[in-house]
Amino acid sequence: MRSGASGVPALPLDHPALLHERTLRELGPHATRFALEVVAECGSTNDELSLAATRTDERIAVLVALHQRAGRGRRGRAWHAGDGLTFSCAWPIAPDAPPPSALSLAAGLAVAEAIEDLGVRDVALKWPNDVLVDGRKIAGILVELVSGQRHTQRAIIGIGANLGSVPDYPPDGGRPATAIARHLPAAPAIETALATILVRLAARLDAFAAGGFAAMQHDWSQRDAFAGHMVRIDGEGASRSGRCEGVDADGALRLATASGIERILSGELSLRSAA
Known part of the structure; x- marks a missing residue:
């Protein structure tokens, strides 16, 4: 090397x-x-x-x-x-x-x-x-x-x-x-x-x-840096907050919110730690 x-x-x-x-x-x-x-x-x-x-x-x-x-x-x-x-x-x-x-x-x-x-x-x-x-x-x-x-x-x-x-x-x-x-x-x-x-x-x-x-x-x-953490997802003019519950078998992000689990599919969203 x-x-x-x-x-x-x-x-x-x-x-x-x-x-x-x-x-x-x-x-x-x-x-x-x-x-x-x-x-x-x-x-x-x-x-x-x-x-x-x-x-x-x-x-x-x-x-x-x-x-x-x-x-x-x-x-x-x-x-x-x-x-x-x-x-x-x-x-x-x-x-x-x-x-x-x-x-x-x-x-x-x-x-x-x-x-x-x-x-x-x-x-x-x-x-x-x-x-x-x-x-x-x-x-x-x-x-x-x-x-x-x-x-x-x-x-x-x-x-x-x-x-x-x-x-x-x-x-x-x-x-x-x-x-x-x-x-x-x-x-x-x-x-x-x-x-x-x-x-x-x-x-x-x-x-x-x-x-x-x-x-x-x-x-x-096994490498998911945000699993179990409260996060904020920004994109497409809107923000969503919740707990990151990992990813589904199709790669969708699982976000636990007050209304239940939301599946985030768009690749144009950004993930940030919630304040």
Whole structure:
């Protein structure tokens, strides 16, 4: 595992071919699962993959950008990765596949497992798409669905993970942040982090295709940072407060209110601890 003396991953930012080569080496026998492309810079990896032609083989298309000019998270917020890793995957959704509404939860679980594989302890999840350590955001997921020809559909799964240095508080006032390097003696090499996440993601996508989110509901719930806590959910011009009762088998958030259990399905809501 390579890293710079400052804890920032030791990879020249103007050598995408080098990252490509190193990542394939790190992936080893798993490399055949992915069609990997690395670019020095782009606007948004999600946007680029959305416009790319659909692959005719079964590999997962992966686009990594060493720098994104217009990276974004949910609700159009800018993604501030600092010394981090930003990439997107295009996953074809089979006609008989389970509904993709909980795909962001499955991807978040994969990223949490990968970060623990890298050595970070006690990685938690915040519905629907944030990965936390000590209550601070260490990674985020953005899933967008793209329709193709003959009623085909792809999920574009954008992932941003903080590896080295990152501001404690993003400029847009989002959730306090942390980075993998803060919880390890040194940040992992970018290719190591990328390969580790991809392997975990492929496994969780396979499980999702076979059994939907229900197949991993228990594993996700074991990491639920807000289960049993009083929370407030803001979005769509309204706020709701109640006790978080975890998630259902389809990924819906269960909110206990004075009128009973409400199921929250929309991915455009944000979850915050109630004051």
